[in-house]
Amino acid sequence: MLDFTPKEIIERTSGGLINPAKTCQPIGAMYAALGIHKCLPHSHGSQGCCAYHRSHLTRHFRDPILASTSSFTEGASVFGGGANLKTAIKNVFAIYNPDVMAIHTTCLTETIGDDIPAFLGQAEIPEGKIVIHANTPSYVGSHITGFSNMTRGMVNYLSEAATETKKEQVNIIPGFVNPGDMREIKRLVRAMGINFIMFPDTSGVVDSPMTGKFEMFPQGGTTVKELKDTGNSKLTIVLGSFASTDAAIALERKCKVPAKTLKTPIGVKATDEFLMTLRNTFVTEIPYELEEERGQLVDIMVDTHHQFHGKKVAIFGDPDIVIALTEFVLSLGMVPVHVLTGTPGSTFEKEVKAMLLESGLKGNVKAAGDLFQFHQWIKNEPVDLIIGNTYGKYIARAEDIPLVRVGFPILDRSVHSYMPIVGYKGAMRLVEMISNALLERQDRDAADEDFELVM
Amino acid sequence: MAAIPLNDVEIKEREKSIVIKGKQKKQLICDTESIAGCVSQRACVYCGARVVLNPVTDAVHLVHGPIGCASYTWDIRGSLSSGSELYRNSFSTDLKEEDVIFGGEKKLASAIDQLVEKYRAELVFVYSTCIVGVIGDDLEAVCKAAAQKHGIEVIPVQSSGFIGNKAAGYRAACDALLRLIKPGGRQVKKREKCINYLGDFNLAGEAWIIRNYLRQMGVEVNVTFTGDSRYTALKKAPEACLNIIQCAGSMNYLASKMKELFDIPYINVSFLGLEDTADSLRRIAEFFNDSEITRRTEELIRSESARVKLIVEGYREKFRGKKAAVYVGGGFKAISLIKQFREIGIEVVMIGTQTGRKDEYETINELVNDGTVVLDDANPTELERFMTEKGAHLLVGGVKERPLAYKLGVAFIDHNHDRKHPLSGFVGAVNFAEEVYSTLCSPVWKYVR
DSSP states (O other): OOOOOOSSOOOOOSOOEESBSOOOHHHHHHHHHTTBTTEEEEEESOHHHHHHHHHHHHHHHOSOOOOEEOOOOHHHHHHOSHHHHHHHHHHIIIIIOOSEEEEEEOHHHHHTTOOHHHHHHHSOOOTTOEEEEEOOOTTSSOHHHHHHHHHHHHHHHHOOOOSSSOEEEEEEEOOSOOHHHHHHHHHHHHHTTOEEEESSOOTTTTTOOOOSSOOSSOSOSBOHHHHHHGGGEEEEEEESHHHHHHHHHHHHHHHOOOEEEEOOOBSHHHHHHHHHHHHHHHOSOOOHHHHHHHHHHHHHHHHHHHHHTTOEEEEEEOHHHHHHHHHHHHHTTOEEEEEEESSOOHHHHHHHHHHHHHTTOOOEEESSOBHHHHHHHHHHSOOSEEEEOGGGHHHHHHHTOOEEEOSSOOOSOOSGGGSOOSHHHHHHHHHHHHHHHHHHHHHHHOOGGGOOSOO | OOOOOOOTTSOGGGGGGEEETTTOOOOOOOSOOOOTTSOOOOOOHHHHHHHHHTTBTTSEEEEESSTHHHHHTTTOSOBOOSSOOGGGSOEEOOOOHHHHHHOSHHHHHHHHHHHHHHHOOSEEEEEEOHHHHHHTOOHHHHHHHHHHHHTSEEEEEOOOGGGSOHHHHHHHHHHHHHHHHOOTTOOOOOOTTEEEEEEEOOBTTHHHHHHHHHHHHTOEEEEEEETTBOHHHHHTGGGOSEEEESSHHHHHHHHHHHHHHHOOOEEEOOOSSHHHHHHHHHHHHHHHTOHHHHHHHHHHHHHHHHHHHHHHHHHHHHTTTOEEEEEESSHHHHHHHHHHHHHTTOEEEEEEESSOOHHHHHHHHHHSOTTOEEEESOOHHHHHHHHHHHTOSEEEEOTTTHHHHHHTTOEEEEOSTTOOSOOSHHHHHHHHHHHHHHHHTOGGGGGOO
């Protein structure tokens, strides 16, 4: 019924997209800004942008998402948005009183050439309050680029190298992941006994507890003090190059904090690398608690590997997550035959192809793709499982393939944003999700004589 | 007259957009531009245009702009289709930096060509977004050329986000629809007892319920604007002898234009709540002045009312003393909700809209009790403040208001895109009461500290 995708591969030259696997920069910037304590993200553009981003994030996180807008009019787009932005700054601090206002631009304000730093120079910013900004033209990159740009904005505006020698602490940039993942990453670092600053950190902001009171600024988020202190850390660990490397490079340049880029820690290998990097710089030992978790995960993988071996899987979503997921499903013995992200970037294709090659596999791999193409691939080479966000449900239904929901956005299921997919615990959860999806399908399709109690 | 004393932290300009009934005589100011720096719950022109046109099921809805606008509107409307599902796909020209510099007309033309070829659509809506308004692509010319090339309708929708608010988008959508339905040289043959139903987007199948009622009355729905509508049906719109309008905010303009161009009279109706539904059906019957229609209408109202009245009244007891807050898109819905809540014994203590008109706010002010807060273009801080002050137990709103209500320990009903049960007609009144009950009386609230 919802299947409008033909099997025959169609050459497309217009450059337009059908059923996108990405969205625009500003929403990523808004999400990153929510990871600063007491910060109000501000959308410098038309009202609709802000409303859409807030709705979309609200649907994914099921929590209030607050952001202000410059509310552009025709006049502003002709004469420039300086007046609107100055009024907005005044009003934001007068009405909502955040510690930080984080401005991102939109396609409109980028195209008319609004010069945000110049506007900020002329604006009245109350004593003790901070305004930062990031340029996020919607016609470049994707929401991941926007997240990256705003995170770099935090470094540009706030990071300071204040101490002669670097402190025994690590910066961790978690990338565009759920607060559940950020909490898990923090738990791992804490278990190692290492001081750290995570930024941005949306845990405690978009997964805030129910108290019967509405808190405009919940307790979570990286504080300004911490953001400043990132310049004094000994090392920055980047988890996922697409969403986070730019900020780390900026920090290296500005404050001489060396950066190490790793994969999003999904699965044994990537989590091992994360913990080993921490160990090599800061401590001598990995605590037993984490050794035990690792052992449990491997135990689970061994117990279940027969379910996964040779199963074909198609993965789509944001580049850092998809790269890490590909590595993880390979470690389970699955065969990733179609791997796609909507975000542009040739390193994605290079990295995924290299992983496939190492496993003696070849597959369809594409950056800057769309779900029309992904669907065409699946029609021509069917798979046992799809891993991706909510938008995969149309293909899953059309082709009758189970879908494991991972990534952003997930609009049709709840609780996911509280539960990690990173670390050993997150990998256990992923194994459970994938295994359940495959076995439930097997149960559903089994003839009476093949329907089994023990699986 | 004293304006509402707002806290120091709130802003002066907002005072004119909030009134408390009975406390002052001043007029509420609406339809103003939002104040820069506010956390407005409003959207943009494109949003308004897209929500009105999106339910046209067999059209290609092509968004000319960077990817965001197409992404955020991909299949979010909840309008059901009895035929094509083409409208549930997302099409975008995905404008890039070089397009912004050199113009996006070529890319647009090529995208239309390929989509038309692929989906064999007879109708394409091309939405303009902010950036298109700035770089100056000639949408009109590209669409005209494409229409001629393929022998189909390719209609530009002038919906650049910054040229106004959501209401301006409704108008842009109506202009697009007018272009579509203009008969050109064709002879229009009027069809008796055949009406157009304007301003129902068939959320959860609501337009089907009303169509069914009208059929039982002996009146045929020619086409619905725009719930579950198709190209061929829309083309026949001028043949109707009456337009009935539910969502006035989006469709009054189209109705008045159709009166002017095709001499089709119109009446405003509402199918939300038992009282409004019965009243609206009677007024439609009155228009026809046909004893058979009148008889069948009364019969329908009698049998349907009897079926649901007891159920709805049964809920009144359970809702005793409960208070509701309402914050919805348009004025028509707000007005209906006041009445609908009255039917189940719930008082509305706060009510506001994103884009309500002056006359609608006047009606609201007549309907509500003294002390009720009425506000236009509210922000979350105001919603929180007045819900708390007025002791609301329930909020009716859209996607952005839901978690706000929940955080306050207040029950919630979606009366917007995300609604899952039809809330129209007699059956809708029962669903509404059930939905209110399921959220208001859920055990989960006991665990809120």
